[in-house]
Amino acid sequence: MDISIAPYELTEREGLTVFHFAEDRSSAERIAREFLRAVNQYTEWFGPMHDFRGLTIIEVPTGYGSQADAATILLQASGFEDPDNPTQLYHEASHLWNVELAERPSPRWDEGLATFHEVLLVDVFARDNEYRAVEAQADRIRRSWCGSSKTRRGSERFHRSSMAMKMSPT
Numbered sequence: 174m175d176i177s178i179a180p181y182e183l184t185e186r187e188g189l190t191v192f193h194f195a196e197d198r199s200s201a202e203r204i205a206r207e208f209l210r211a212v213n214q215y216t217e218w219f220g221p222m223h224d225f226r227g228l229t230i231i232e233v234p235t236g237y238g239s240q241a242d243a244a245t246i247l248l249q250a251s252g253f254e255d256p257d258n259p260t261q262l263y264h265e266a267s268h269l270w271n272v273e274l275a276e277r278p279s280p281r282w283d284e285g286l287a288t289f290h291e292v293l294l295v296d297v298f299a300r301d302n303e304y305r306a307v308e309a310q311a312d313r314i315r316r317s318w319c320g321s322s323k324t325r326r327g328s329e330r331f332h333r334s335s336m337a338m339k340m341s342p343t
């Protein structure tokens with residue numbers, strides 16, 4: 174359990190509570206909005222968070238390190254301060270989909286996956302052309318494997334969940 178004590182202000186939005194420093198009041202709404210946007214995208218890719226019961230983001234001074242556990246994200250002040258760099262937030266949000274591994278590879282495995290996701294989300298939200306090209310190619314492959322549109326829809330779900338399984342460390 175992490176305990177953080179400071180003269181926090183609170184911002185609440187859709188079941189999310191953000192504890193932030195007074196000087197980052199104007200960033201807290203953006204953090205909440207970007208976090209929920211990331212959660213929606215991860216949910217679309219990987220399914221709902223396991224055993225989700227609400228979530229809290231707590232700002233900590235830069236240099237303390239950001240981290241995520243089952244119900245809380247500690248996010249460094251640097252994550253609040255730079256509106257053009259939401260990667261810390263996307264990274265920590267990605268960790269909420271970490272699963273308990275039967276085998277125990279290096280913990281760097283989770284970090285590599287979260288780092289991949291933070292960059293991917295930036296690209297997806299920027300409607301990155303390369304990402305869209307990859308998606309279009311994947312759609313062509315799905316169609317060539319799956320035939321009719323009715324079959325294709327079910328198969329797309331299967332392939333998407335297969336992709337999610339490969340992307341998550343199960």
Ligand SMILES: [Zn+2]
Nearest residue numbers: 264268284287
């Ligand atoms: Zn991490």
